Amino acid sequence: MDAKNEYLLLFRGKEWYSSLTPEEIQKTMDQIKGWFERLTESGKLKAAQPLKREGAIVSGKTGRIVADGPFAESKEVIGGYVLVEVDSLDEAIAIAKSCPTLRFGMEVEVRPVAEECPTMAQARQILAEALLATAAA
């Protein structure tokens, strides 16, 4: 697995179908099915799963706070994810742009998968720079 070429698409938004007629819903569902089929056939789809709306948010030291969340009405709620393997962020964005539910208000967050935790990379860089500075002094 080459994390350099993987991008995570996070789908955020309220239920896209809530104000549509049954015919419009069926039509859009067919478009979604087509969208997934094309992605699968292209070999770019690595994984995809929908998430149930309810869940929990764990926080605080030792995760002592467990709250219901996210709130179902929030427009930021992640409804599902798609993991793609493509050559560039632009390609991943193009895939996101072709998502059939965008026109109903859904948003797609496109994030490059990292080779390693950015914080780890950042720490290592700071330490390396400090070492260089010491050596130069």
Add this chain to the structure above:
Amino acid sequence: MNTQTKNGYMLLFVGMDWHKGLSPEEMQKVSEQWMAWFKRLTEQGKAVAGQPLERDGKTVSGKNGRVVADGPFAESKEAIGGYFLLDVATMDEAVAIARECPGLAYGAKVEVRAVRAECPLASEAEAQLTEATA
């Protein structure tokens, strides 16, 4: 499509600023603890996937995705920094695992979500459609 785990749960690590105020040594220590945690879970068969995300990214919205905005991810308390996919049987188990996250002590949060079995985006619509035509 792979990773169609019936009893799947997703841990979304929320907050990409938990490292603020930590020394680089501390940052490394917590990151190493995080990776060791994932390794343990994988060896136990409880984690089937997990990836960190880069600090940058874009948000696509509007008709035909005509709006492409930079995400304010690096400084955000709400930005997703990574995820694990768990293969455990209950939400309680998933939450118990989430509570082990090394970033919690520094302000990170963990969102625990159950994975559905069917196809993304369409599953809820399907349910509504079934209700409407029933």
